[in-house]
Amino acid sequence: MPQSVSVPEKTLEHWSSQYLTYRYRSKAALWWPTSREDIDVRWLPMRPGKAVQIELKTTTLAGAGLHDVLVDLGQLWEYRQRPIWQQPFYAFPWPDWPGNLTAVAIANGRPVTELGFGRSGPGWWFADWMVVLTAAQVAGVLYKELLAHGCPKRGSKRRLVRLDLSRSLSNPVVTWGSGATWPQFVRWRDFWTELEQCGRVGWPQLIRLPAWCTRVQDHLPRLKVAGLLREAASMIEMGEWDDDEQLVTLLPDADGNYDLAPDPGLNPDEPHTDRADEIPDHRQVVFLEARALLSRRYGRSRR
Template sequence: MVVTVPEKTLEHWISQYIANRYAGSAALWWPTRGEDIDVRSLPIRPGKAIQLEVKTSTLINTGRHDVRIDLEQLQNYRSQALALQPFYVFPLPYWRGTLREDAQHAGYEVTEGAFKRSGSPQWFGHWMVVLTTEQVHAAVNPQRGDPKTKVLARVRVSARGMPRVEWPNAGGSTPSFVGWSDFWDILGRCGRGDWPQLVRIPRWLINDGQTYTHDEMLELLQIAAAEFDGGSQQSLATFWSGDKERFVAAPDGEVVPADFDFSDVVEEHRQIVFVDARNF
């Protein structure tokens, strides 16, 4: 079995997209295994941080692709506070073999997948989708006695090139995934109530003990962007996604890195993304 698209390729394309979309007003880095967002590593300016766990699909046979999830890694992610859980980003292929084979057959360069071209389906953003950690857990439905990994999504592509997506462990339900471009558009409107997000806001803007709706946090980010002086240091407060679809103050104003033992867990492919407040 071979991967449909190398995970390293997807990671680089994702990084290119974020860098181009935000034109220098977003920061990217790759944490060590088991490390979480540490506010001491975030840029000292208002904005929002999220994590992306990049997965690829495996070519089982011609016309069938499986996206598999390591269950121990998933459980470790779920044991984190909501704001520290990553989004899972993975492909739903529309081709029957590997991406390289499809490029050779169709007569385009496989590297074209990195770029958005008018009317072209090759761009990776057309076939990459996003789920939260909780959505992945529900779709994989771990049970006692399960193997180390389980199938999240299965794509069957007919000889005519028609893909059909199955969720074999989701109990007949279909996860409400978000397409790659839509994901960033929604994030720019402060995301959804169940999305993991960590926000840094100037302390002078907030009241102690207060929680904020997504609309209120969006307004605070916009005010912070308008008032922020890039040449001066600001005292920032940390808020994160909490219960009841509100942002709450992070414990003690800090986020402690994880101390899980990831030594036996499949290699991580996480990126931490910090988006400057001016993008909201």
């Protein structure tokens, strides 16, 4: 029998889409690539900005008060073979409820469909209990298991983390992987706030900028890239942007700096398609137009 989950992954996909659409309005574009398909810049709007991938996971109920986040080793192995910019972030719930979210919401007089919105109340809103790790962090936790698996064959899942809420909902016993040390995750809303700035060194991001930005140099430090994105956003806000402006793509290195990439397509091969015998990916490609990165400058409250 299939294992029961606390929240369906499809529901998390819809809620994350609603969140991004509300937070960024028309300044965000979303795409759901097929399994094993990579970002192609030809999907993206012809505006400066940045793109990231989010792999959404849920928690599996493993007993009374026990929540497990399971990761497919073949999928993770495949992600880690890619360049940094092609690797997704993993986002998953950090529950403070004992079992199925629907049952808990109903017991507390809250329609579960409302939990996708801030009006559901502090602590109930899904954005309050989702967390984010990089694929590199996930692989670090599952290092031994991933090394033993060593191939893209899917179907073998291992536990990334277990939350034991049987004794306390507010202070669960947390066990990572095979006794791995606690990685530094980022809360869902904090993640987008940091991404609006520079992000962090090692974060997978794909940057689109006007071609004139790289005429002098094709290797740029991250703070310089952040400044150029803000400059491009200001041009759009002031009506000085030409939609025929040629764009270039910048890709991060391990030190957080950015190098010029060939265009128009970063992956000239034919994309992989979903097959019935494979576990599908639950990835979203999120493109934030440069204007979305001006939120702090204009004093908008964090959502």
